[in-house]
Amino acid sequence: MPALKCGNQIIECEGIIFDKDGTLIDSFKIWPALIKNRVKILQREIGFDKEMVQLLEKAMGLKEGDVIRRSPIVVGSREQTAAAMATLLFVYCGIPWDVGMEKANMALDLCDKEMGLVSQAIPISGVPKTLKNLYEAGFKLAVATNDDMERTHALMKYAGLAPYIHAYACRNEVERSKPAPDLIYLICRRLGLEAGQCIMVGDSLLDIQMGINAGVYMTVGVLTGASRKEEIDGISDMIIQDISGMQPGF
Template sequence: MGEYRKIAGIEHEGKHIPCRLIIFDKDGTLIDFAATWVPLIRKRVAFLLKQLGRNGGLEAFLLKSWGIDPMTGKVDPRGPCPVSPRSDEIIIGTMALYQHGFPWDESKSLVAQAFDLADADGDWREKVVPIKDIQTFLSRLKCDGVYTALATNDERKDTEAILSHLEMEGLFDIILCAGEVEPPKPHPETILTICRKLSIPPEETVMVGDSVTDMMMGKRAGVALTIGILEGGVTPKEELEKVADFVVNSIRDLKFCDF
């Protein structure tokens, strides 16, 4: 990159592990997943039902199809909602309508329109709930010379709008969004692409995320550490511990050192 940055490290089990690059997931890692996305998904469903002019149990079926409990709003960590890009979510909604007797093409068009209407109905991005002190945390990493990257299944337009609203748009050296790298998570190509662009090997890279998919991607890429985050995510601790090198309650619990 033609730029010198000192090598920082993460303290783990009494060891100092070199870390020149940290790759973050977005939803559930930098922002609270359920608090941010469940209200928007409910709004999408409301617009869809309005277009259809009916309900008859369809609302509950749609929410369940996306992995959301209709009564509690709880997100299924094994469902599509936490890991699927927008394009997949539209297909899931389309299938739900098709199973209720609606033609496929019409269903796909209606679901896509409902998504667009909900997204445009007031600036939902202003209701995004960031993890406490995340801006300060990322700023400190930049000051310490650590490269930072964002790997998300969200669309670039929405990602950039969210980062801008949270005043975090300048805190990442590289951002990769849905559809920009194939195959997607949990395939390691997203991490490998970031490492190539920044000329930093996976062995000096750390993956931080809230999902099993994030951890699997990191493992397959051969990163130095995979760190699971509980605050803001929906994956139970015991599930993350099966695949992550270690799990912390909050990003604020990470301990750094200099080399």
Template sequence: MAASIILPQGEISNVGLAVFDKDGTLIDIHTYWANMVKLRAEHVGAALGLASAHVTGIMEAMGVDARAMRIKPEGPVGLKKREIVLQAGVDYLAQNGITDTHQLFVDVFAEVDTKSLDLLDTFIRPLPGLRQLFDALRGNGVAIALATTDKTERAWLCMRHLGLGDHVNYIAGADIVAEAKPAPDCIHLCCNELGIPASRSVMVGDARSDVQAGLAAGCAASIGVGSGLTATATLAGLTPYVIEDISHMHVR
């Protein structure tokens, strides 16, 4: 089946698959990642007996403005693979004379993955229009997939927590592809698994890397949304399809 995606800039017809970024597109990126990074930094700090200034330093290195509890536009958290975020914390401590912490960070990241399961109501905040859009896509026979820099398992956890697990047909996290966005690997995997060509798919995301991945994959449209880290003016330099948030995306 197929449907048309209606945007302020026009209509994209014969769409069989909508691929979404997760953080900043479907859920509030600042609430999710600022809290995750804070919890990670606090656990590392407790394990090493660090002063609070170093806990804050780890957060800043990973890409969180600790005072505002907001993600920095340059990341790396929210934009780069998990391993890059982890290494940023390791490098910060090494620059401050605290070495050989890589395995500690690996263990803490895994521990926080588990501990955060009890905090999902605090960490996950859906953005406006999410359920309505997913209901409309599903009702019109359009498959839904996620292409995310998060772990695949964590993305599924998020969708299930929001009550949308049965709406999503496939998720490709950065942990199951050779190259994360802006490479097209995640999108190609979604298309291949669902049997829908990129030419009948749209990519929707809040970051430059999302739009670039959609373009590289050969999607029918690469749609930028201004609800995350990237200004709509910046996204408009990459694609003609830019919306404030997914509530401005409709299905017919």
């Protein structure tokens, strides 16, 4: 079993499960433009005033140019983000909620096409080298994300991270999203491992809770995304600044 140096500890594990956004991909750098473009597309399709623009941006998680931690785009699934948009369209524009969901999902899909996924595939500094080192040391690496499978594969490919990933589990493949353990259970089946042979690495409290609920060997919180240290301190088994704090222990 390969040894992992994580922070100042040496850990024996076989699988390392990573969250994607805020852990591997520098989503906080991407999300402001993504949110603004989604709203522009909706405005083009429906037509509404500046106040509604600001409400929709905030509903997704953007306020005065900054992404709000633990907002829908940060900790929610794509479907949940669309639902937040559709609810505002229902309350303020009188658009039936099911029609609003269609419009919101259309805006999300069209935004990806107009912006291109390549522009959104920005790895956090140090991530490519760290994954390469862990992969070559014999760890089985996986990604558990609230994003959908097609988008996840594309982003990981364009970010240059796909060659190091053995398995994925995405929101559209399981019944329950984080913090339920479903994503980890699916990954473990694909890796041929038990949850207790794996560690879970993520930037949000939901990632840590998912790992705990699944019974992983250890949870590791990183400070590159959704959660501040004080939010996961005492809940996560270990906290490191970013995943470059994880290296083969040999």
